[in-house]
Amino acid sequence: MNIHEYQAKDIFRDAGLTVPPGGIATTVEEALSLARGLGLPVMVKSQVLAGGRGKAGGVKFCKTEDDVRTHAGNILGMDIKGHTVRKVLVTPAETIAAEFYLGMLVDRASRRVLLMASAEGGVEIEKVAVEKPEAILKHAIDPRFGLLDHEAMAVALRLDPDVKRARQLADAMQKLYKAFLAADASLAEINPFIFTDQGVGKAIDAKINLDDNALFRHPGYAALRDLDEENPSERMAREADLSFVKLDGNVGCLVNGAGLAMATMDLVQYYGGRPANFLDIGGSSNPDKVVNALRIILGDPNVEVILFNIFGGITRCDDVARGIIAATERMEIKVPIVVRLTGTNEAEARELLAKTDLVGAATMDEAVQKALALAGK
Amino acid sequence: MAIFCTRETKILIQGITGRDGSFHAKSMLGYGTNIVAGVTPGRGGQTFEGKVPVFDTVKDAVAATGAEASVIFVPPSGAAGAVFEAADAGCKLVVCITEGVPTLDMVKVMPYLAERGVRLVGPNCPGFINPGQKAKLGIMPTNIVAPGPVGLISRSGTLTYEVVDALTRAGLGQTTCLGIGGDPVIGTNFMDALQAFHADPETQALVMIGEIGGDAEERAADFVKANMKIPVVSFIAGRTAPPGKRMGHAGAIVSGGSGTAAEKKKALESAGIPVADRPADVVPLLQQIWKR
Structure with a gap:
């Protein structure tokens, strides 16, 4: 789950990081009143779950109240990479003497939390990683001891030889690690971490991605989910406990297992079609789950055919077939349905399907080809 | 063994x-x-x-x-x-x-x-099965495996079964079918599994089923190129996955432009490992390069 900058800043504040004050506005009037309270100049920053907000014109410096009116008016309602801006963060504009990038993520190769730090702050770190990889310092943190003082300081001094500033950078890294653990994050970034002309270090931007698997132990984070940012079908899927990603094709896919679901989408494309979605229905033959999945997929008007691809394995295929038949009988479905079932009792399953309007298929390739032939008919 | x-x-x-x-x-x-x-x-x-x-x-x-x-x-x-x-x-x-x-x-x-x-x-894996040893530590279906010389490593579950089933139907049994799991942090990764298969004299050919996210397949490709003499073929799931979206598995995500299926395919092929376009092509591809 991804959260907004202002929400990430709250988590950073709780971990002891210095973060400038600020408030959230959904109207120009609210933005103005926040700006008056904070004192001009301010920054007006769009709050959307997308990168590149500044480049898109979604982050503006405001010297006067008129600036606030103009920029907040422009930014609210603006589209940034398909996300509509509904709120802006109003925060004091800082004077920037130096800026740095500080980030942490879970590193698959070392199986540790990896600290990444760079003196190339304030720019897209992905770009730095490609163009100037040596400008990013890395340190894999031992989970038993955390980020030790000397480790943080060694990185900090390479970022900035000034000891006073290096100490602040090291402290920020340790607090970032604290925030990372406290939130069960998968990614946490401060970009940039700045020094003002008075030499005060501050996190003026914040990004946190949360580990979905750990949300169960953070009940309070449910309130951080921005339902406006979620595709309605993806929200329905999440509530039905189905793993779903909306795509823009016309072949609705219901598959058991994430790897097979991806391979099915790939195969649809291989035969010249376009998948409408990724959906992992899991190992269950429960008709309710199938009904939920079908509702989500059929909510997409582009879908012209439904393709079930189930590799039964231990699950009995006749059970799965009964579940699919029961589900389809409970709904009015106007598009053709192709069902591929393989595994235990697949012959019985095919007999059950033969008595219905569902189109059976023995292999994945056959199922995809049949689905494409039926699409739009 | x-x-x-x-x-x-x-x-x-x-x-x-x-x-x-x-x-x-x-x-x-x-x-x-x-x-x-x-x-x-x-x-x-x-x-x-x-x-x-x-x-x-x-x-x-x-x-x-x-x-x-x-x-x-x-x-x-x-x-x-x-x-x-x-x-x-x-x-x-x-x-x-x-x-x-x-x-x-x-x-x-x-x-x-x-x-x-x-x-x-693991975690988040189907475990493994050693058909010749009658040992199953996990949840893989037993009716689709058979004893034989092929080793299989995969980040997925049912997609693995799909390929194992095809191997068995083609008369190619398996030493070990191993699902390492779809999470970002796992115990045994592609490299560890490859090293184990490399040390097993009974494994005479290898199938690697990868997917988008991370660079485990790329590292595996380097290892295969440097160390292994047995035939290795691969399949990578997720060519059509949009960037930034998690495809079911917690680890299956293209982020910051890296971890794509295309990158992995390129790395594997440049290490001399053929990559199948479809799951159904894995077995024919293996038969093609495997001179027995």
């Missing part, structure tokens, strides 16, 4: 009386797996299926039966705890089937396992 365990390896199951644990324990027993104990706190003294003794703790189970390996079927909130317990009790092989384990829990477990020389498979 297959990898990681033989028919003699003594295996215990943590969570043996739970819904998933009991279902899969029966299947493992039915296959002939050498299950010597089960563990469920509060159920010590009971017997599972009339023959497997159940203990309150892994330590008790190991003391009474000499169990060397554990297969874990406990809910996500307790999964890391179960791995710690198995390692502490002296199990040298731990297979964690549980899906949905918090990533930082696994980060915490890793040095504990390394210090004790414990191999972890």
Whole structure:
């Protein structure tokens, strides 16, 4: 789950990081009143779950109240990479003497939390990683001891030889690690971490991605989910406990297992079609789950055919077939349905399907080809 | 000989009386797996299926039966705890089937396992099966495997079954079919598995099923190129996955433009590993390059 900058800043504040004050506005009037309270100049920053907000014109410096009116008016309602801006963060504009990038993520190769730090702050770190990889310092943190003082300081001094500033950078890294653990994050970034002309270090931007698997132990984070940012079908899927990603094709896919679901989408494309979605229905033959999945997929008007691809394995295929038949009988479905079932009792399953309007298929390739032939008919 | 365990390896199951644990324990027993104990706190003294003794703790189970390996079927909130317990009790092989384990829990477990020389498979994986040894540590269907010379490594479950099934139908049995799991932080990764297969004289050919996210396949390609002489073929799932979206598996995500199927295919092919366009092409591709 991804959260907004202002929400990430709250988590950073709780971990002891210095973060400038600020408030959230959904109207120009609210933005103005926040700006008056904070004192001009301010920054007006769009709050959307997308990168590149500044480049898109979604982050503006405001010297006067008129600036606030103009920029907040422009930014609210603006589209940034398909996300509509509904709120802006109003925060004091800082004077920037130096800026740095500080980030942490879970590193698959070392199986540790990896600290990444760079003196190339304030720019897209992905770009730095490609163009100037040596400008990013890395340190894999031992989970038993955390980020030790000397480790943080060694990185900090390479970022900035000034000891006073290096100490602040090291402290920020340790607090970032604290925030990372406290939130069960998968990614946490401060970009940039700045020094003002008075030499005060501050996190003026914040990004946190949360580990979905750990949300169960953070009940309070449910309130951080921005339902406006979620595709309605993806929200329905999440509530039905189905793993779903909306795509823009016309072949609705219901598959058991994430790897097979991806391979099915790939195969649809291989035969010249376009998948409408990724959906992992899991190992269950429960008709309710199938009904939920079908509702989500059929909510997409582009879908012209439904393709079930189930590799039964231990699950009995006749059970799965009964579940699919029961589900389809409970709904009015106007598009053709192709069902591929393989595994235990697949012959019985095919007999059950033969008595219905569902189109059976023995292999994945056959199922995809049949689905494409039926699409739009 | 297959990898990681033989028919003699003594295996215990943590969570043996739970819904998933009991279902899969029966299947493992039915296959002939050498299950010597089960563990469920509060159920010590009971017997599972009339023959497997159940203990309150892994330590008790190991003391009474000499169990060397554990297969874990406990809910996500307790999964890391179960791995710690198995390692502490002296199990040298731990297979964690549980899906949905918090990533930082696994980060915490890793040095504990390394210090004790414990191999972890998973979490969020189907485990593995050694058909020639009648040993199944996990949830793979037994009816689609057969003993033979092919090793298989995969990050997925049902997609693996698809390819294993095709291998078996083509008369190509397997030494070990291993699902390493779809999470970002896993115990045994592609490299570790490759090293194990490399050391197994019975494995004469290898299939690698990868997917988007991370660069494990790229690292594996380098290892294969530098070390392995047996034929290796691959398939990568997720060519059509949009960037920034998690495709079911926690680790299956293209982020910051890296971890794409195209990158992986390129790395594998430049290491001399053919990559199939469809799951159905994996077996023909292997037969093509395998001069027996």
